[in-house]
Amino acid sequence: MLRVGSVVLGVSDMRRAAAFWCAALGYVPREEMEDDWVVLVPSQGAGVQVALALSRTPVQDHPRVHLDLYAGDAADQAAEVTRLLTLGAHRVPWDLYPDDPDFVVLSDPEGNRFCVIDTGRH
Numbered sequence: 001m002l003r004v005g006s007v008v009l010g011v012s013d014m015r016r017a018a019a020f021w022c023a024a025l026g027y028v029p030r031e032e033m034e035d036d037w038v039v040l041v042p043s044q045g046a047g048v049q050v051a052l053a054l055s056r057t058p059v060q061d062h063p064r065v066h067l068d069l070y071a072g073d074a075a076d077q078a079a080e081v082t083r084l085l086t087l088g089a090h091r092v093p094w095d096l097y098p099d100d101p102d103f104v105v106l107s108d109p110e111g112n113r114f115c116v117i118d119t120g121r122h
Helices: 014-025 074-087
Strands: 006-011 027-029 037-042 049-054 067-071 103-107 113-118
Touching (some): 006 014, 014 037, 067 074, 074 103, 074 113
């Protein structure tokens, strides 16, 4: 049986990306960071690993794969979006929002898109 081991993001600045995702998720490098690869793991407990790989390909405006980060409710979502923006994330002018979205599209400092979801609406 297969299982997901890591979600891998392509980045152009390994140290900048690792600093952002460690602060955003409360993760730490699993082992010493290399120039072209690092695996980030939760600092406490279990969770999905996020790996960063050096990439020279451009960021996709509408990526086929992205991270969904879950917030507890609308207030938590707003607080997390603000926190992530102060860490270096950017709002993405997303042209595919539905009329009443439960998600906010952001990008990390590398331009990788991700969503912050208000899970209290489900």
